[in-house]
Amino acid sequence: MTNETNVHRSRRSGSVEAPLQTRANTIVKAEDHGTPLELSDITIRYGGGKSGAEAVSVVEGFDLTLHAGEMHCVAGRSGSGKTSILTVGAGLTLPTSGRVFWEGDSLESMGDDEIADRRRALIGYVDQGGALIDGMSALENVLLPAVPDGEVEQRRDMAKDLLDLVGLGRRMRHRPAQLSGGERQRVAIARALILGTRVLVVDEPTASLDRASANRIISILKDTTNDGIAVLVASHDHELVRLSDTLTELI
Amino acid sequence: MNAVQRFIRSKVLLLTAAILIAAMCLSVLVQGQSQAALNRTVDENSRGLYDVLVQSKAGSGALMQPEIANGGGGISFEQLESIRDLSGTSVAAPISLVSRVTQNLEAPRLDAMDYLGYNAGLAGTATADQAAGATAPNQWPAAESVLSDTAKKYRLTASAVSSDGVSERTLFKSTAEGTLGKAKLVEERAAGGSSIRIAAPEGETGIKFPDPAGGSEHNLFNLSVSLPLSPEVTESVVAVDPVAERALLGSAGDFLAPLEKAPPADARNAGAIGRHFESLFTNGISMDELAEGPDFLGVKLKYWAPLMTQYQQAKRNGQLTADSQAIPLIVRSGTSLDLKYNVKIEEIDGSGKVVNEVGTASRSLDKDYLPFVSKDPFALSWPGSTDHSSLLGSQGNFNQGLYTPATWSTDFAAAPKYTDGGTAANGAVEKTAVPGEWVTVNRLPEKTPSGGPVDQTQREPVDERSYRENLDTGEKLAAPLAMVYGTFDPSAVAEAAGDVNRLPLGGYDPTPFTLSKDAEGKDVTATELKPSLSATGLASQSAGAITDYYGLAAARGYKDNAPVIDAVRVRAKAPGSWKQAQPDVEQLASEIREMGLEATVVAGSAREDASIFVPGYSKDGAGKESALGTVQQSWVRQNAADAVTGSLTGTNVTLLFLTLCGAALLTGASTVSYIRKRRTEAGTLRAMGWTQRRIRSWVLEEFGVGAALLAVAGIVLSVASWSLTTVIVSASVLALYAAAAFFAAQQLRHRDEVDQEPQHDERLIPVDSPLTFANRQLSTNKFNTLSLAVAVGVFGAAVGGLIALLIDIPRAAGASALSGLAAASVALPSILLALSGVIVGLVLTLVTGRFELNAKRQYLGILEAMGWNPDMLRQVRLFENALVGTVALPLGVLGALGIGLLLAPYAALWAGVAGLVAVLCWIPIATKVVQ
Numbered sequence A: 001m002t003n004e005t006n007v008h009r010s011r012r013s014g015s016v017e018a019p020l021q022t023r024a025n026t027i028v029k030a031e032d033h034g035t036p037l038e039l040s041d042i043t044i045r046y047g048g049g050k051s052g053a054e055a056v057s058v059v060e061g062f063d064l065t066l067h068a069g070e071m072h073c074v075a076g077r078s079g080s081g082k083t084s085i086l087t088v089g090a091g092l093t094l095p096t097s098g099r100v101f102w103e104g105d106s107l108e109s110m111g112d113d114e115i116a117d118r119r120r121a122l123i124g125y126v127d128q129g130g131a132l133i134d135g136m137s138a139l140e141n142v143l144l145p146a147v148p149d150g151e152v153e154q155r156r157d158m159a160k161d162l163l164d165l166v167g168l169g170r171r172m173r174h175r176p177a178q179l180s181g182g183e184r185q186r187v188a189i190a191r192a193l194i195l196g197t198r199v200l201v202v203d204e205p206t207a208s209l210d211r212a213s214a215n216r217i218i219s220i221l222k223d224t225t226n227d228g229i230a231v232l233v234a235s236h237d238h239e240l241v242r243l244s245d246t247l248t249e250l251i
Numbered sequence B: 001m002n003a004v005q006r007f008i009r010s011k012v013l014l015l016t017a018a019i020l021i022a023a024m025c026l027s028v029l030v031q032g033q034s035q036a037a038l039n040r041t042v043d044e045n046s047r048g049l050y051d052v053l054v055q056s057k058a059g060s061g062a063l064m065q066p067e068i069a070n071g072g073g074g075i076s077f078e079q080l081e082s083i084r085d086l087s088g089t090s091v092a093a094p095i096s097l098v099s100r101v102t103q104n105l106e107a108p109r110l111d112a113m114d115y116l117g118y119n120a121g122l123a124g125t126a127t128a129d130q131a132a133g134a135t136a137p138n139q140w141p142a143a144e145s146v147l148s149d150t151a152k153k154y155r156l157t158a159s160a161v162s163s164d165g166v167s168e169r170t171l172f173k174s175t176a177e178g179t180l181g182k183a184k185l186v187e188e189r190a191a192g193g194s195s196i197r198i199a200a201p202e203g204e205t206g207i208k209f210p211d212p213a214g215g216s217e218h219n220l221f222n223l224s225v226s227l228p229l230s231p232e233v234t235e236s237v238v239a240v241d242p243v244a245e246r247a248l249l250g251s252a253g254d255f256l257a258p259l260e261k262a263p264p265a266d267a268r269n270a271g272a273i274g275r276h277f278e279s280l281f282t283n284g285i286s287m288d289e290l291a292e293g294p295d296f297l298g299v300k301l302k303y304w305a306p307l308m309t310q311y312q313q314a315k316r317n318g319q320l321t322a323d324s325q326a327i328p329l330i331v332r333s334g335t336s337l338d339l340k341y342n343v344k345i346e347e348i349d350g351s352g353k354v355v356n357e358v359g360t361a362s363r364s365l366d367k368d369y370l371p372f373v374s375k376d377p378f379a380l381s382w383p384g385s386t387d388h389s390s391l392l393g394s395q396g397n398f399n400q401g402l403y404t405p406a407t408w409s410t411d412f413a414a415a416p417k418y419t420d421g422g423t424a425a426n427g428a429v430e431k432t433a434v435p436g437e438w439v440t441v442n443r444l445p446e447k448t449p450s451g452g453p454v455d456q457t458q459r460e461p462v463d464e465r466s467y468r469e470n471l472d473t474g475e476k477l478a479a480p481l482a483m484v485y486g487t488f489d490p491s492a493v494a495e496a497a498g499d500v501n502r503l504p505l506g507g508y509d510p511t512p513f514t515l516s517k518d519a520e521g522k523d524v525t526a527t528e529l530k531p532s533l534s535a536t537g538l539a540s541q542s543a544g545a546i547t548d549y550y551g552l553a554a555a556r557g558y559k560d561n562a563p564v565i566d567a568v569r570v571r572a573k574a575p576g577s578w579k580q581a582q583p584d585v586e587q588l589a590s591e592i593r594e595m596g597l598e599a600t601v602v603a604g605s606a607r608e609d610a611s612i613f614v615p616g617y618s619k620d621g622a623g624k625e626s627a628l629g630t631v632q633q634s635w636v637r638q639n640a641a642d643a644v645t646g647s648l649t650g651t652n653v654t655l656l657f658l659t660l661c662g663a664a665l666l667t668g669a670s671t672v673s674y675i676r677k678r679r680t681e682a683g684t685l686r687a688m689g690w691t692q693r694r695i696r697s698w699v700l701e702e703f704g705v706g707a708a709l710l711a712v713a714g715i716v717l718s719v720a721s722w723s724l725t726t727v728i729v730s731a732s733v734l735a736l737y738a739a740a741a742f743f744a745a746q747q748l749r750h751r752d753e754v755d756q757e758p759q760h761d762e763r764l765i766p767v768d769s770p771l772t773f774a775n776r777q778l779s780t781n782k783f784n785t786l787s788l789a790v791a792v793g794v795f796g797a798a799v800g801g802l803i804a805l806l807i808d809i810p811r812a813a814g815a816s817a818l819s820g821l822a823a824a825s826v827a828l829p830s831i832l833l834a835l836s837g838v839i840v841g842l843v844l845t846l847v848t849g850r851f852e853l854n855a856k857r858q859y860l861g862i863l864e865a866m867g868w869n870p871d872m873l874r875q876v877r878l879f880e881n882a883l884v885g886t887v888a889l890p891l892g893v894l895g896a897l898g899i900g901l902l903l904a905p906y907a908a909l910w911a912g913v914a915g916l917v918a919v920l921c922w923i924p925i926a927t928k929v930v931q
Helices: A082-089 A112-122 A138-146 A152-165 A181-193 A211-226 A238-243 B003-009 B011-044 B077-085 B120-128 B242-261 B270-282 B287-292 B304-316 B490-497 B549-556 B578-593 B640-687 B692-721 B724-747 B770-780 B782-813 B817-849 B853-865 B870-903 B905-929
Strands: A037-046 A056-066 A071-076 A097-102 A123-126 A199-203 A230-234 A246-250 B052-055 B089-103 B109-115 B152-163 B168-180 B184-190 B193-199 B216-218 B222-226 B233-240 B326-332 B338-348 B354-364 B379-381 B407-409 B417-423 B429-434 B438-441 B462-465 B481-488 B513-517 B523-528 B545-547 B567-572 B598-601 B606-614 B629-637
Touching: A037 A082, A056 A082, A056 A230, A056 A246, A071 A082, A071 A211, A071 A238, A082 A199, A082 A230, A082 A246, A112 A123, A112 B870, A123 A181, A138 A152, A138 A181, A152 A181, A181 A199, A181 A211, A199 A211, A211 A230, A211 A238, B003 B011, B003 B692, B011 B578, B011 B640, B011 B692, B011 B724, B011 B817, B052 B578, B077 B089, B077 B567, B089 B242, B089 B549, B120 B193, B233 B242, B233 B549, B242 B326, B242 B481, B242 B490, B242 B545, B242 B567, B270 B304, B270 B326, B270 B481, B304 B481, B326 B549, B354 B379, B417 B606, B481 B490, B481 B545, B545 B549, B567 B578, B578 B598, B606 B640, B606 B817, B640 B692, B640 B724, B640 B782, B640 B817, B640 B870, B692 B724, B770 B782, B770 B853, B770 B870, B782 B817, B782 B870, B782 B905, B817 B905, B853 B870, B870 B905
Parallel strands: A071 A230, A071 A246, A123 A199, A199 A230, B109 B379, B233 B545, B326 B481, B429 B606
Antiparallel strands: A037 A056, A037 A097, B052 B567, B052 B598, B089 B233, B089 B407, B089 B567, B109 B222, B152 B168, B152 B338, B184 B193, B216 B222, B326 B545, B338 B354, B417 B429, B438 B462, B513 B523, B513 B629, B606 B629
16 A cells, blocks of 8 residues: 555634533533544554565554544545554554554553543444444444443433434334444444544445435534534545545545 | 365365365274274183183083182093093193192201311211212311300290281290200210210200200201291192193193103002112112102102101001002192291390390291192201301202101082172172181191100190081092102293183182272272181182192092093184184084083183172181171183173274264254355355356355265275275265255255344343343354354263263273273274264364354454453353353263263263363363454
């Protein structure tokens, strides 16, 4: 993969007022409105090592500062490293070099358990295609993040609200196999928001969706930014690119 | 991409074919090798020295008592000849118990070195004959003595101790006092010269034990004190046909050769033979002839002294009559009797107070002992003594002979009686020895050598339990004269009889007893029981002597052609192994039975330990009887070879069957895995316009490659092993594989999936923890869960089977010695086969565990992305495996129990426990391994 050129575009205007409240009852306090996610000089390479294969550089020297209520879109062609940046930002993989900061704290100094705990509190990750767990209803899928803290029952109403929010209030008892791609994507977004997420990391949310479904997803994401939640989204959807506050285009 | 390439690409099919071929090879080869090894071992160890044991009455079941020479007789010489005349007979070797013989050892003595140095007057004649090994006069050492110049007072305490291996018994204890001192040479003038004599020091009283012991006397080398007599020893005598016995034993029977030269029945008059030897000595005999033994009808009678001693005593006592017979004997060398003679020596003052402990002299009755013969003087050595008597060279020390002639008796000649007890799981038989009356041993002879009375109060007779019955047989004849022709070593006879199929050869090869439990039933260190002094006790030693059938008639007083033969051991002419010879042996046995005799086929038998409880073995001073405990003795298990082969073949076949079952399960699991992987591909092909028929062909082509490989392997293995089992196994595996192929092709058909609503079942347990999450995943994927559970259960059952096999192979084989050998020959292949079953179970868990591996990886990734920490993810995996294990547990335990019951009922419980442990262990291991 070639080195990318980061094209930054900012449409952000003014600071976010505090406190805000999402329609999903997620309270975002004023003091939390700082810089929830920052990527500094991130380089991601794959391959090499013991296998002897030539290392492929996917991302070189990538910087990003994501503010509360801001939607940043990482655009680029397939294989340009969009998903890699997202997984690094979500702390799911480590970069080859560079640093990731969550609310000013570097992930380097954290252990696996701490990263998991912080991720649960800070980041909602929505996989490409909205990966859900079979055998569990939409509502149960949404409630899964609450299991580690034992807050399933406390969050049940909130989960229902979130499903209502994403337009699936009447499909909450359906299982993934009975949901369309767009619906699964929306359940995944609802699931990402259930714990009062401050950063929503979303990978290709509108890929393989029809325009109407895609627009609905975009609308939901945009709404979340209005609630003070920062959104890092990877997409090459023109509408999403257009509506994002800032943009990095990977070449 | 052609079918072969697709087959190779499809790792599951490749793996399945490889495992099936490996299972075929392993099961067929192991089965073949195992069965061949089993047959070989059984064959090689199932034909002993003889094939048929002929007795006059029926045995007591499948377990045969090892004592066959019991004095009961029952077979006549005509019947023996008839057996020999049968066309299938190669050797027919008769054996009978002749008698028991009680004899006293020679007079023991204590030699205190009191060497007076060379003196021509005393030693000149002997030392002049350098050929006899005497030392030249100038090389004799200076005089030395352990005694003082002036006589000192000593107290000698003589005692004898005997042990049966369990407890010691003091047979007597006798004390004598007197003064002893250094001797001196006294030269006295006599007519025509001077004479030299040895004189005691002044004031020496000497020491004299009560009669029949003599006193003390000085000689050139020692002061000799005559000690109390050793206890009497009882020996048994058996009769064989020397020619047949040598044919039976091979070179181990060469010791019987001299008996073949013994005179016939009408030339054994004791008086005539005694007179012949008397004239031999009267006419003069050289020292060389004396040492080698005078010639008697072509046999050098090395042990002539006992014959002469007994002849002279019998003549003097008027016991020698015209009916007295000389009996040729081959006597046993050494004894297993544990008898130790001790003399404690103390120096005392006039008041009897001990002023110096000189020490204790000891000697055991051991390898130097020869029944009927005193090979060496039974001399004990005073502490600090050196024996200088060899300076005079060899004297041929047989002149002292027996103290009294042996007393021949047919009392207690029958074999011990036993009553049957329970039978253990491995077939070992429990029995109880039936004690007879008490017999008294440790008695003194009635007369001294000079015919004087003996003080009987110096010994307390000892009661010993008899395990043999009195037999009133024949007429009481005049005292026979023992004529020793040679010696034999019982261990050489035992070695010739072999170990595994050690068959009773008769009284000269008795089977030892080993104490295993005490009277309370507690295990004790295995201790071999020593024979009794009386030869009527539980454990008997090998016969003291072997004679021929003329000797038997002479000792027992039988007339011509009386049925005096206890047993005949018959070897069939049929050559080869047990299996090859079996029909001919059976035919021979059948012909012998037609003579009205009991013929037991012992080819195919093996020795087996019987546990024998021994009650009323001893009694204390108050007369209270005590049990000995439980002893083990090797008996003979008839048809052991058939039983062992049948049992272990059954184990092998069961193992093979179980391995095939494992292979079938593995094939099924692999097929499912294949179907799941290919379903998407099949859909794509269908979308491309392929028909169902074309898709099925496409699948079957791949399976066809595997089937071809299996068929080739099956044919190669079948041809190589040339066995029907191999053909059946190969065909079964191929059929399994073909069935799996058609099933797979069928399952890849297109099916319309109908979206079913409503969707969520409220009865499901809510997901609120790693445990409930794991439960939901498993209940959602029921087929996968069940498949994995079955696989884990199979693994547990296979481990249980392996453990059962390890524990139980010896039991399955039975309790005989042949079983042990046979089990050892099949243990490794069987364990390999069982181990392959465990591996199949393990691979099965891996194959079924991969059914939804991608889905599992995906949801674990989702959970991780949602912030589930590594510990919670580990909990999910652990709970999943624990739940699978819970389902697998009954299957594993019941399967293991079932396999245990099939393979080894005795170890079924252990198999169940092993299955349980294996499944429980799988849970954390699978959690750790499957990240």
